[in-house]
Amino acid sequence: MTLNNRSGAKTASFGVILILWVLIAVVGVSARPLLPVDETRYLSVAWEMWVHHNWLVPHLNGEPYAHKPPLLFWLINASWAVFGVNDFTARLIAPLFAGLNLIMVAVLAKRIWPDKTTIAHVAPMFLVGGTYYAGYGTLTYFDMLQCFFALLGWYGVFVARDGAAKKGWIIAGIAIGLGVLAKGPVILLYVLPAAVFAPLWHKSWSGLSVGGQKAARAGGGSKTASSSGPVTNNALGMDRGGNTFTGRGAYKRWYAGMGLSVLLGAVIALLWAVPAAVFGGDVYRNAIFWGQTAGRMVDSFAHVEPFYYYLVALPAMLLPWMFWGGLWRSVIGFGWRKDLDAGLRFCLLVAVFLLVAFSLISGKRVHYILPVLPLVSLIFARVIADLPTRRIDQVPLAVFVIILGVAGLAAPFLPGFFDKIPAWVGTLDGWWGAFLLAAGIALVLLQARRVATVGVIAGVNLLLVAMVFMIAAPRLQTDYNMRPMAVYLKSQQQAGHDVAYWGKYHAQFQFLGRLEKPIPVLLAADEVRDWVDAHPNGEIIARRDNPITGSKQPLARFDYKNDHLVIWDAGTVKSDPEGVLAR
Incomplete structure (x- = not known):
């Protein structure tokens, strides 16, 4: 399906963006070596699992490795079982989940705003259009898996909200369990706020104590009248319009379902953790049940940063969107008081909660808040989709891309003119900067409407990431190739x-x-x-x-x-x- 603006100008479809992402993933994996120390370490853990056929207890350099759960290592071994031991297919696992996240964002958007189909097309483009997400998505880390299971958990919460309680909580439980196996119990910090704070983000829960209970008492305590449609006995006791409750039983059913989903997730995780603890020994058992969960949350032993760290990091993670004036004019012009629906409240509430929660934890790294990016993408897409389209100015964003292109072209010559420029800058393959320069000029000439421009910017961003990989490839191969x-x-x-x-x-x-x-x-x-x-x-x-x-x-x-x-x-x-x- 192709997105068109009202003037008939076409932009890249969601399918084209996915194809571009596959190409960027292949370029990123091919252009650079496995980067020490993290990527080389994780592939080494998977290798020792393969060599010693020990699928329960991951090992690193002959010692039990308790810092991360085994799901990524299992997936790498599964790829080797099909394609043989190699680093290429193993390194495509994380980019595969980065692509699945784009699909999951679209699916979640359709569930949240079924009557606003444009959001499902635009939100994934906002996500992959972020330079941080596109660059980080090619690295062999655990966070793309964790982001996927967070999105799956949020989707399950909305399925439960819409009346399919059993199905929704099963989905959420599976997401929690696999999320624990992907990166540990931190998945609860991502998924549970969506369910716990449902009275705050859903448009009807806030009025339950006043209108819902009174109506329930007037109707005999079991059903209430609704202006939106017939009453249904769903998870929240709401009708399909989400406007009516059956009383306090709605809370009980909701939180009981949430508790059962957590229990299901715990069972899935314990199917691995219990036998692994038995065979891994006392030190390994203490590490997986305490040291890498509560111990890390209370007083992290590494990566200590100040409280405001994520407030500084998030704007950088949102490049190049920070330079797009059309987006910020849309944000400012949006009717926040009258159009702040349940979906927007959900995204804002969970995103703010995650930022505050991770800011309170002493150990901080940028990728810990990666699941915030899909929420921000949904917010941007909702704002863009709800406003009338009009011509916009891409000049700040175009200047940003042009500067990067000129810097890339000039890099190989700088050490010869400036003594303080490190010699390694001269080893960069700067000619790839010509593509960035051309993309920046194209943005200056672009005259499109807001929704259409999102896809164009996303495509330019993917080109930007690919060119950065190509420019840096010679230097990375020289200084970081451990092979x-x-x-x-x-x-x-x-x-x-x-x-x-x-x-x-x-x-x-x-x-x-x-x-x-x-x-x-x-x-x-x-x-x-x-x-x-x-x-x-x-x-x-x-x-x-x-x-x-x-x-x-x-x-x-x-x-x-x-x-x-x-x-x-x-x-x-x-x-x-x-x-x-x-x-």
């Missing part, structure tokens, strides 16, 4: 050389080298001495950011970021441990 070193380590292990790592090791080499033996981690000087004594033919990996001088030279050296990873033989380390292992 050459991983292959070297595999050859050393096959030749009978034991290998250890000096410092904190994140298993960057386990999957890329297809290593089947763990790499011991040495964190103290006495551990180094003991290890080289026990492994005289062994080798030690160390990170080095200062020049290597003197006669002692490493066995091998590999680029990593702005310095190197070097490999020393045990004899050299034993003769001068402080010298050769110094950063």
Whole structure:
């Protein structure tokens, strides 16, 4: 189906946007290597699951890995079972869910606003039209899975609201259970507010205590009159217009259904967690049942940021929409007092709740609030769809894209003109910036209406993300490609050389080298001495950011970021441990 504005100008359809997303996902996965330390770590966990056939307890470098549940690792192993062990199909799992999220946003929009079909077409374009979502969606992380199950849970809540209580709460329960298996109990923080705060966002619940109960008493306590249609015995005790209740029983049925959906989700999660806890041991059991849930929520041990972190991060996540004047004129001109329907209240309430809740948690990372983006996209789509279309000005957005294009074209030449520009900037493949420059000029010339322009901007954004990947590809392949070193380590292990790592090791080499033996981690000087004594033919990996001088030279050296990873033989380390292992 093609979206048309009233003047007949055509924009990219939802189907075309999905096809573009597939192309961007393929470009993103192909252009860059697996990025350390997170992507390499997660593929290594999946690899050890594959090698050792241990589907219950994930392992990393030979130790139980309790930081994340197993669903992503199961899906990666499923792809390997079909296509063989490779990194390409494994890395398409997260982009696949990013695409499914676009479909899920459209499905949710149709459920919330069945009479406003434009919202279902536009909301996914707002979502994928965000540079952060499109860029992050190509990375092998857990958040795209979590976002999908949050959307599925919200959909279940609306199905229950519309009268199919059993079906709706089953959907919500499945979403909760699989969400726990995707990233842990944090899924409850995404899904439950939609159900708990239903009296606040639904247009009739706020009047229940005054109108609903009085009407119930007047009608014998079981049914009420309705101006919208006949009374039905659905989950909320409302008619199909959502305007009538059967009394306090509506609350009881609603929250009882919510409780049963949480119970169903818990059962699904425990089907894995209980046997995993039995076979994983005491430390693993404590980690999955406490350390990675309440412990992380109360006093996170990593990524501590100030309270206002997400207030700063969210506008950046909404680029390039922040530069589109037509959107903000629509937001300002929208009739918020008379047109603030249940769907808008739902999106606003849940989004604000999530921002406040995650701001209160000490550990913060931008992708923790990724599920807020679909809610914002629904809000933008609702505002755009409800206003009369008119000509708009894309100049601020066009200038933003043009600046990026010019910067890309100029990047390879900057180090030669400015001494303070890092040398690595010159390694960027800046000629791809010409495509961005052309896209920016096209936006200047564009004369379309609001709804139509959303699809065009979404397409330009996907082009922007693809070009950034291509521009950065040479640098990423030089400084973040762990494969050459991983292959070297595999050859050393096959030749009978034991290998250890000096410092904190994140298993960057386990999957890329297809290593089947763990790499011991040495964190103290006495551990180094003991290890080289026990492994005289062994080798030690160390990170080095200062020049290597003197006669002692490493066995091998590999680029990593702005310095190197070097490999020393045990004899050299034993003769001068402080010298050769110094950063």
